[in-house]
Amino acid sequence: MQTALLNKYCDARLPWYTVYPTVPDFSTTIGAETCETWLRRLPPDEPVSLYLHVPFCQSICWYCGFPTSVIRGQRPIRNYLAALREEIRLVADQLPRALPVRDVHFGGGTPASIAPVDFLALMELLRRYFAFSKSAAVAIEIDPRAFTTEMADALGAAGVNRASIGVQSFDPVVQKAVNRLQSEAQAASAVESLRQHGISRINFDLLFGLPHQTVQSCVDSARTAVAMRPDRLAVFGYAHVPSYMKRQRQIDEAALPDNIARAEQAAAVADTLISAGYHQIGLDHFALPDDELVLAQKAGRLRRNSLGYSADTCKTVIGFGPSAIGRLRDGYVQNEVVTASYNQHIRAGRLAMSKGYCLTEEDRLRAAIIERLMCDLQADVPALCAAHGFDPIAFLESADRLEMLTEDGIVEIQDGFIRVKQEHRFVIRAVAAAFDAHLDRTPY
Structure with missing residues (x-):
């Protein structure tokens, strides 16, 4: 692509359009009372999707743009889980009945940092308040650096059938520059453990545009990932917004590639994955030929949501946890972003919505x-x-x-x-x- 066009149209201000209107257009005039009304209006027999946000990590990756904080030990997580369980009950009280569920996603943060016994109890609670279909997709995001066999056991027992592994880059120079040191062996071990416990659908997340990344290092990371044969790969461009995410100020801006280099990296990774047999999905996803994303794309029913590309056709997404976004028939709602504020609302017996948008x-x-x-x-x-x-x-x-x-x-x-x-x-x-x-x- 011509340099002039790249510089003209690769504008960092442009949204990723996972929702529209986008979150900056949400208003604080949409709060808990409005959300309760919208929940009560949901059709009782129409399937919904659930998203649960776990805002904790064992260390902070400097590139991350999601609200999360460092924790040591299980006490903060268990305190948070108490609020999360109460939020699930508060939402269920507004619903016409136990709504059918077709898709569940645990995001973060690092949701796999929940203790195995607590994760099993959380899934049991969800099944008590919602009617899970036998074919429901249940996915969780995983940091391979802290993934244990005990957690793999729990995920298999809980009915999890898809896992998304954060890789970003296998280049140690890049990893050091973004404070995420992890080995190829850790990723491979997580993949093997998941597959041994019946969780065969595996996603990898890769990033381009990171400090010190080159076309060759991006291609090398993609080839290493392909050798583990994940079903899907999401290849995102790093968005450097230090004015919004203070942790990104730790990144050396002088080491970031420019728009031309970013485009070359993205194209090289795409070529590598396509040559390895993956189909390109939309802007930044890749999947094996028999994956649901490819089938959805061929059928014209591929969707875009807050997690990226999806084969989930549910019109409603109910979000739980701080910062979680819900998509209801009437509009969007978002919970309080700060965990302490979220907890305060839930402990007071009210939903934690801080803003939303009523769709025209x-x-x-x-x-x-x-x-x-x-x-x-x-x-x-x-x-x-x-x-x-x-x-x-x-x-x-x-x-x-x-x-x-x-x-x-x-x-x-x-x-x-x-x-x-x-x-x-x-x-x-x-x-x-x-x-x-x-x-x-x-x-x-």
Whole structure:
């Protein structure tokens, strides 16, 4: 891709569009009472997904953009779990019945830092308040540096069937620069232990754009990962926002690759994974041919949510824990980000929502277009407008950046059908941003 186009469209301010409208547009006028009303309106027979956030780690990785803190021992986790269990009960009290569950994800932080016996008890509580389908997907994020056989036993017994392993990079120079030292042997040991306990669906997370990373080191990490044959890999670009995440101030900015180098790294990793038999999914995911993501992509039902790309088609996501985002029929809700504030609300017997967003019909249309662009690199805007009751001509004319994207050869538009050229997939966020009515329109 031309240097000028990369510098023009690779804007760090652009959202990743895991939700739309994005979190900065959420309002504090949406709180616990509104959320309770929205929960009571949920259809009693429609499947939902659950997300549980565990905001603790044994050490802090400087690149991390998620709210998490260091813990020593199990006491802080057990205190937090007491609040989490109470939140589950408070939410269940608002629901019309024990809703069917099709997808569960434990994120963080390091959710596998929960003691095995406590994790089993938490899963038992969830099954008491929700009706799990036999085929429910239950996933957990894992730090291989602290993963034990005892935890693998508990995950297998609890019905966990997918694990996402944080790798980021196997290059020790890069690892030292971001305070995450871990060996290839630790990752391989975690994979082997999971598979021995029946958890055969494995994801790896890799990062590019980290300090001291090169194209070769990115390719070497990808090849090392491929040798362990995970079902999926997520290859994210590091977002350096030290003004927002203070821990990132520990990273040497002078060692960060520029936009051109980042694009070269992303392309090299993609080529490596595709050559190894993985299918590229949207912007940054890769999966083996028989994986649910590939099947969902072929069927046109790939989704985009707060975890990235997903085959989960549930319209509702109920979030638990500090900072967790829920997607209900009426809109989005987010819990208090700070764990102490979250605990305070729950102990007072009220839900911990701090802000949210009530969706309009126009928001739903824009979200649908953005999701299809992010998932399929194309969108049938007239068909989506018709489905939501909008005039496609007026709507397309309002997306003023489309003309610039077309002139620069990023997209092709025919009768309102937008297609992003494959060689420009790494700037897909700039295309999606053309339909973001809330985005800061300051020139690039």
